[in-house]
Amino acid sequence: IKRDPNEPEFHQAVKEVLESLEPVVEKKPQWLKRRILNQIVEPERQVIFSVPWIDDNGDIQINRGFRVQFNSAIGPYKGGLRFHPSVNLGIIKFLGFEQMFKNSLTGLPLGGGKGGSDFDPKGKSDREVMRFCQSFMIELYRHIGENTDVPAGDIGVGAREIGYMYGMYKRIRNNFTGTLTGKGLTWGGSRVRTEATGYGLCYFMEEAMESMIRKSFQGATVVVSGSGNVAIYATEKAQQLGGKVVALSDSSGYIYDADGIKLDTIKQIKEIERKRISEYIKYHPNAKYTEGCSNIWSIKCDIALPCATQNELDEQAAKMLIDNGCFAVGEGANMPVTSEAVKLFIENGIVFGPAKAANAGGVATSGLEMAQNSVRYSWTFEEVDARLKNIMIDIYKNTSTVAKEYGYENNLVIGANIAGFLKIANAMYAQGI
Ligand code: NDP
Numbered sequence: 001i002k003r004d005p006n007e008p009e010f011h012q013a014v015k016e017v018l019e020s021l022e023p024v025v026e027k028k029p030q031w032l033k034r035r036i037l038n039q040i041v042e043p044e045r046q047v048i049f050s051v052p053w054i055d056d057n058g059d060i061q062i063n064r065g066f067r068v069q070f071n072s073a074i075g076p077y078k079g080g081l082r083f084h085p086s087v088n089l090g091i092i093k094f095l096g097f098e099q100m101f102k103n104s105l106t107g108l109p110l111g112g113g114k115g116g117s118d119f120d121p122k123g124k125s126d127r128e129v130m131r132f133c134q135s136f137m138i139e140l141y142r143h144i145g146e147n148t149d150v151p152a153g154d155i156g157v158g159a160r161e162i163g164y165m166y167g168m169y170k171r172i173r174n175n176f177t178g179t180l181t182g183k184g185l186t187w188g189g190s191r192v193r194t195e196a197t198g199y200g201l202c203y204f205m206e207e208a209m210e211s212m213i214r215k216s217f218q219g220a221t222v223v224v225s226g227s228g229n230v231a232i233y234a235t236e237k238a239q240q241l242g243g244k245v246v247a248l249s250d251s252s253g254y255i256y257d258a259d260g261i262k263l264d265t266i267k268q269i270k271e272i273e274r275k276r277i278s279e280y281i282k283y284h285p286n287a288k289y290t291e292g293c294s295n296i297w298s299i300k301c302d303i304a305l306p307c308a309t310q311n312e313l314d315e316q317a318a319k320m321l322i323d324n325g326c327f328a329v330g331e332g333a334n335m336p337v338t339s340e341a342v343k344l345f346i347e348n349g350i351v352f353g354p355a356k357a358a359n360a361g362g363v364a365t366s367g368l369e370m371a372q373n374s375v376r377y378s379w380t381f382e383e384v385d386a387r388l389k390n391i392m393i394d395i396y397k398n399t400s401t402v403a404k405e406y407g408y409e410n411n412l413v414i415g416a417n418i419a420g421f422l423k424i425a426n427a428m429y430a431q432g433i
Pocket of ligand 1: 042228231248249293308362
């Protein structure tokens with residue numbers, strides 16, 4: 001905290017992990033001696049750069065770009081790029097720190113990193129977004145590569161932004177490699193990557209609920225926050241598994257549709273028109289729109305899937321969910337549930353899927369995209385989807401087995417932190433300082 005003040009999200013993420021690791025490091029005095037914990041909280045490399053671009057009025061705008069390469073003990077750095085006005089170094093560090101454990105849990109050879117900018121794509125024209133992405137890549141290209149660091153999307157970075165960045169990367173490097181993931185299907189992308197985080201979240205939660213409390217999505221009422229990439233495909237899979245999703249949100253407010261959300265309308269509004277979620281009631285007048293997004297957790301549900309952003313579900317919201325009979329919470333976003341709320345869920349026996357484990361499907365499928373790029377081959381939708389499902393089930397099994405082994409049965413937070421850490425720490429120890 002002394003060394004990096006003003007990074008509350010990073011401190012929050014580190015604190016949660018270090019607390020979980022107490023029983024592990026006691027058993028490994030050699031790791032303490034080698035200061036593995038001190039090494040693991042320090043990013044291997046942090047790059048901050050300016051991103052100048054010209055807006056549609058011909059004026060010069062300057063944003064700040066970041067890439068934090070956190071840990072490469074088990075593979076090349078891997079993690080998304082976030083474009084949102086709230087982005088700063090502390091946010092990118094928290095995301096990179098979490099990413100390293102998540103990537104380890106996938107079982108694939110992926111190190112951890114994260115990047116982004118305080119650029120806000122909202123309200124910008126296509127040309128402005130393109131000019132920004134190109135300028136961003138003019139600096140970023142020198143730090144990344146298929147065997148060095150492979151960025152992907154995150155908040156504010158979808159297929160459009162990845163396309164503009166990849167186009168510029170290719171022009172500068174004059175080679176066609178899988179240095180970014182989330183690419184379009186005709187130019188190196190993987191099937192199921194778009195759906196992967198949301199689908200993976202539901203595969204993970206389905207397995208966890210079945211094993212821990214013999215319940216499932218079938219017949220359950222579900223509330224999902226956000227209406228971006230993760231939220232949309234979590235909704236799609238929850239519906240396919242027999243759940244009824246009744247609410248979705250964006251940063252302005254939330255919609256409630258007692259008959260179940262019509263996902264085609266949401267895709268039209270969000271993926272094609274890029275408009276606000278309030279538009280939904282124009283198509284479905286029986287649904288209700290409420291200004292402000294935090295009250296979405298007052299809606300009665302069996303399963304809650306926070307899929308928008310960090311710290312969006314606090315203690316008060318957790319109490320409302322528990323009082324309303326909610327039996328499972330799965331983190332689709334990164335750290336959407338505050339530490340106090342996580343504690344409440346675990347104390348009350350709610351099945352709680354922590355982000356590191358529950359939303360690892362996106363990066364796992366990015367890993368599969370890298371594998372397909374390496375052999376210049378594409379698997380079918382069914383093949384990728386089956387691999388994704390197996391990976392999510394394995395993550396659940398590994399997480400719950402490790403939790404039990406250390407005396408914290410059914411505590412998937414501790415299980416995920418320890419399981420993710422062990423693999424990285426072993427590799428760091430083997431590789432010397
Ligand atoms: P998108 O940009 O596609 O969607 C983000 C959604 O969250 C939008 O509905 C947005 O609303 C809402 N949102 C963003 N910031 C806030 C805020 N401060 N308050 C309230 N709502 C907000 O992003 P993704 O769906 O890709 O990412 C969502 C979360 O999932 C993030 O935490 C991300 O790190 C995590 N994640 C994403 C992965 C992926 O594969 N995409 C993989 C693993 C994790 P609005 O449009 O109004 O801003």
